[in-house]
Amino acid sequence: MIEGLHLFVDIVSWILLIIGSICVLIGGIGVLRMPDFYSRLHAASLTDTMATLALLSGMILQAGFSLAAAKLFAIMLFLLLTGPTATYALANSALLSGYKPKTDVLEKKVS
Amino acid sequence: MIFAGVSCAILVTMVLAIARAIKGPTVYDRLLAVNMFGTKTALLLAVIAFLFGRADFLDLALAYALINLVGVLAVLEFFQNRIDANGDASGD
Numbered sequence: 649m650i651e652g653l654h655l656f657v658d659i660v661s662w663i664l665l666i667i668g669s670i671c672v673l674i675g676g677i678g679v680l681r682m683p684d685f686y687s688r689l690h691a692a693s694l695t696d697t698m699a700t701l702a703l704l705s706g707m708i709l710q711a712g713f714s715l716a717a718a719k720l721f722a723i724m725l726f727l728l729l730t731g732p733t734a735t736y737a738l739a740n741s742a743l744l745s746g747y748k749p750k751t752d753v754l755e756k757k758v759s
Numbered sequence: 760m761i762f763a764g765v766s767c768a769i770l771v772t773m774v775l776a777i778a779r780a781i782k783g784p785t786v787y788d789r790l791l792a793v794n795m796f797g798t799k800t801a802l803l804l805a806v807i808a809f810l811f812g813r814a815d816f817l818d819l820a821l822a823y824a825l826i827n828l829v830g831v832l833a834v835l836e837f838f839q840n841r842i843d844a845n846g847d848a849s850g851d
Contacts, residue, residue, distance in 0.1 A: 665761055668765065669769075670768075672772045673772060675772065675795075676771060676774075677775065679776060679779050679791070679792065679795060680782075688788065695772065695795060696795075700802065704802075716808075716814050720805060720817065722821060723801065726821065726825060727801060727824050734832070737831070737835050738790060738791055738794065741787070741838065742785075745838075747787065
């Protein structure tokens with residue numbers, strides 16, 4: 649019974665860690681390959697929220713009920729609070745300085 | 760074993776972020792890449808704590824997460840003020 653529970657927790661944490669790794673990689677590729685600053689921002693915010701949530705949740709499951717899990721929870725809380733704040737501040741600062749989003753990429757391709 | 764794979768994925772993403780920071784046409788692209796690099800540093804430290812079984816690395820990750828936010832906000836404030844003062848709208 650207990651063995652099965654341990655295996656189940658391990659499998660769930662592995663799935664979360666793999667999802668987090670894939671999200672991190674997608675975000676990194678998107679930051680390098682997206683055409684516009686605001687679309688790059690969108691790709692980078694994927695790693696700020698989804699990857700942080702998945703990776704740290706997987707590590708909390710691995711740590712079990714201990715002090716390490718509490719520290720990981722604090723790291724997750726701080727990263728989830730500060731990542732979107734920094735993204736918002738960056739987008740706001742870019743928009744206020746007059747950097748316009750590209751909106752005619754699709755129209756050029758169609759016509 | 761799986762933590763080695765996760766740390767490899769994070770390291771690849773950090774290299775891609777550095778590439779964008781070198782390439783980035785505007786200053787905001789560079790800031791975005793540096794911010795992403797800092798966030799990934801905190802994640803990588805947390806993964807390394809599990810990879811090598813050293814729990815004290817978690818405190819370092821916590822400190823990096825806090826330093827990163829303060830650094831990015833300070834740099835943004837500086838650039839916004841500089842752009843307002845110059846009247847330069849390109850953000851370059």
